[in-house]
Amino acid sequence: MRTTKLASRAMARLALAGLALGLMALAGLALWSTVANQRAADRIGEMNEIGDRWGRIQQKTRIEEDALDSFVRGGSPESRNPLASAVGGADDDLEWLQNRGDAADIEAARRIRQTYVTYTAAVREVVALGERGDLASAALQADLGAFAASSLQKQISQVVAGKRNQTTQYLLEADQSNRKLRTLTGIAFTIDVVLLGLCSLILLENQRRIRRQAAQSHHDALHDGLTGLGNRTLFTEQTERAILSTDRSAAPIGLLLIDLNKFKEVNDTLGHHVGDLLLRQVADRLRTASREVDLVARLGGDEFAILLPGIDGVANATAIATRIHDALCSPVDMEGMRLEVGASIGVAVYPHHGATPDQLLQHADVAMYAAKRGRHGVIVYEAGLDRHNTAQLTLIGELRKAIERDELVLHYQPQANAHSGEICGVEALVRWRHPQRGLLGPADFISTAEENGLIEPLTYWVLNNALAQCRTWLDAGERLPMSVNVGVDCLQNDEFPAAVSESLARYAVPSEMLTLELTESAMISNPARATAVVRELGALGIRLSIDDFGTGYSSISLLQKLPVHEVKLDRTFVTRMGSDDTDGTIVRALLELGHGFHLQVVAEGIEDLDTWTTLDSLGCDVIQGFYLGKPMPAADFAPWLARHRTAAGATLATDPATPVR
Template sequence: MLAKVVRSKAVARAAVIGLALGVFALAVLAAVSITTNARTTAHIEHNSRISDHWSQIDLHISVETEALNDYMVAKKFGKDLLDSAVHSTRPDVEWQAANGDSLDKENIVLVQDSYAAFTDTLNELRRTTSNRDRMKELADQATLGASFLRKSANANVNRHRLAMDSYLADAASFNQKLSLAAAVICGADFLLLVLCASILLTHQRRIEGQAVESRYRALHDELTGLANRALLADEIEKALRVAQEQDESVGLLLLDLNKFKEVNDTLGHHAGDLLLSEVAARLTAAVRGTDTVARLGGDEFAVLMPEIHSPEHCSEIARRLLESLEGPAELDGVTVDISGSIGAAVFPLHSSSGPELLQHADIAMYTAKRNRLGIAVYDPSADRHSSQELGLIGELRRAIDEDELVLHYQPKVSTSTGRVVGVEALIRWQHPLRGLLFPGDFIPQAEESEIIVPLTDHVLGMALDQHRIWRAQDTLLPVAVNVPTVCLLDDTFPDRVAEALASRGVPAGVLTLEITETSIISDPAQASAILTRLRGLGVRLSVDDFGTGYSSMSYLQSMPLHELKIDRSFVRTLGESHGGTAIVRAVLELARALDLEVVAEGVEDEAALVLLGQLGCANAQGYHISKPVRATDLMAWLGRPVLESA
């Protein structure tokens, strides 16, 4: 409870304000005390001077009286003494009249009158030299006046002494009260100071705790609690220094999960977080005590391993980690299978620095993932290839902007009439240095980056532009465009297709979008929703490479499709094996049952084309009919006037 009070901001503010007021009150008390003492000192000094002058009046009257007595005894010898003593009291009387207080000034008037009479009596006595009786009478009169003056002076001296005692008593009482107030305020200030110190220490401990927590958060992944990229970099540098000093090797593993995006997209980000936490727990349990497990971001993890004997030792540990990782995991009631790809690099064999070690492990991981190896150790030749591919992606962005991409068109023909029923648009890249690049040279890399989306939109626009040119010259050729998986998970894709058709004035029915089986089964619900919207636009939908998948059959009846394209691997063995013919016949029967059109891909000879017609396959395409060619060459192939492409 007390800790909560101390931590309260209101209490902290009140304590600081109270302490400030206490210090101010002490300052006020000190000022009052100084002022009071100064006033008391001045008052005492003034009263002392007044009392002193009254005492001087008494003293001078005594002197003048003694001089009178001496004169009366020995007139000859006392005359000079009396002459010098007369009027000696006058300066004190005049000072008192000018500087005394109000009561002094009232009293001094009577004293002045009495002193004047006393002086006049002395002067008359001095002038009377022969009449002894008169002199004695005057002397008695002067003595009586002097007695009155001395009593008046003594009375005023006593009055001032009593007044001073009373004033000092009042001042002492006031000072005592000031001292008591100062003690109370000092006590309160001390308590407030203790409270402020407690608050300060509490806040200091909190700030230090927050600093520790902030540093921990800055160096650890919030979801899994593992080291993050920054901490891993520090640990790598430490491990490399130790390895150099002790002539040892250090291994680094980079792990990337397989199909993590599908888990996120299908089950939601909460399930993805659960999966990442499970992976972190499995990795932590499987590594050695000296190893460091880190999450670099997304679904990418790293394991730093000091004291590695060889690349084979590193690969062996990676294999054990992968075996510990792989297996089913329960995510909110849904069982998913965890798998991944690991890349390994070893210092100093493969790298000479921490960043280079991390880069080479990443390249090895990319090799393992791309080639489905599970585990791959860094290979310099793969490094060069990966660097080229990375540069290729950067160049691809420029190629889109500078119109270096071109489309080749492969015709589809009717097996019964030989008439061209449409074309498939296939992307090519006219690279300024490397020449003409085919899709396999850059599409797989593009599909692993975000550039696949603008690339698909660009290809769609190019194909629709070409169709518009053909139609303007009385050549109606429906066009098919391949669509990557990511587009079937993008809610905005149907809107972009609609906008591309509308902006070019092309009817939706002449456009066929070809998708793969894997894009359907990755997220059937989302794919069905996107395909339904596309079909609602009037766009035709085709499943490309049909038959190479293993779980899409159950979705055919629910997906809004128009067409199946039999994969070339089945067409190639057509007529050569009973199995190939049986598969093609089964696909044709399935398509007829579902009211779907069929196109056979990869027709490379006349016999296959004839057999497809006999089996009832309506349409076909392949090198036997025509290779993919430019738009101008396609028109020449059709035996028509050459049409310029936009």
């Protein structure tokens, strides 16, 4: 395409250059012709004037000759006077020719003037003799003059004839030159006409190409380059038009705002190429699931929108949104992988939920985030959702102050050896003693902290307080390894390993007693930097654990690249393994995978004895869950631990072979 454009431009420039040269040549020929014609006219004028001079000389000498002949025949005084008047009449013209004629004329005038001087002298002698009455001598002298006149006329006639021939020859040459000029002018004109036609064709083609490019540019300005869907600009324009049409027809319009779930995880883990392929497949599904009259647009990233003109109302828009949600929740086959992405959809309807495109988008956005938070799939906007957003903003400010005011508290959930039931560690879980709302669990504020840059200071608070408690237990003779969850931002901070090392030293806790739990999402936002940070942590002797193992796409890759000590099976698989054969199969596979990498496997979400027993039989190393013990404050943990050990002692006394459960 680019080569064709360059060739077209080169041809256009060449044609324009040729046309310019042709016009210059035509102008040059016209100027040349004008100058040549002017010169020819001037030369012909000069030749005509010279010819006229020679003609007058010839005429005047003939008059003199005729007057002389009349005097000779008559001899009367009356015939003498005309002769006296005519003699010497050619002197002025001969003098002019000698002064202003060309070289040949000057020479001829000089020669003829010599003869003319002799002739006029003889004629004047005849007149003088006649005046004295010597007619005999006058007659004799007249005969001599007649002889001279004959010679003079012969010379003059030759010159006049030569001038005529010269003029004729010059005119012929000038005509030939003009013919050549006319031929060259005709050729130049023809070439210019051809080049003008070629330029016209090229200009027409350029205009067509410009129109095509303008149309393409207009299309590109209103469409997404990756998916071919409309973009935000087109969507806003069409929404405005739809609202104007709705005002006339009174038919509601719907607006769906769609955000993909787990897209960032797919994009960061499997690469942008797979992410782009996924977006194209999502776009195809949206086209297929929507109606022909609907406008599907990609607003940016993994955010899509659909304009629903001519709907019956909110229920109709919700039904369409549900159908689209179902289409997006179906697994996607992507280069040999089966991905489950899903989506959250917010619904807003005009005029119920807004009077302008911006209001509809804003309210659909509020509904979409509500759907994402609650994992509801589809939510229709309502005024209460705005109040929730206001509460969320308030929560951010309160959480920032809570960290500063030490309103947070740690609860500790025990972990036990899956076979013996012996307590082998605890996980520190943060709670928030909110002044108005009471005790809040992690689900109420952790995501807010992650989204608003508070997860790093929150992680430092948890780490320091957990290590302080670990030191307290060590001083009391209890060696309980501590697990702490690490926030996303911490693994992007090159100074985090040094901060952890400083905290370990401050509380004099051996590094092997600290386990940092990492999630895939924390690793994949910037894998290179996160990997470097994790390796530094491993070099400190800290134990590293992959949390929610099996829920992402890069678990195996993390096991290969990082100095990991354990993996924690996600609670969703463990909780359902007794009732869902698929989850049971997944748990067994993950156990084998973890042990294949020589890692300790921790199962969380143990809600009953059967699950614990099954996991023990499968070779699970450590269990954690409500059946063993709920998260509890440090003050409650010591009594609980004592009761657990008492129960264990009683069990061992009764049947030493029975595990404590």
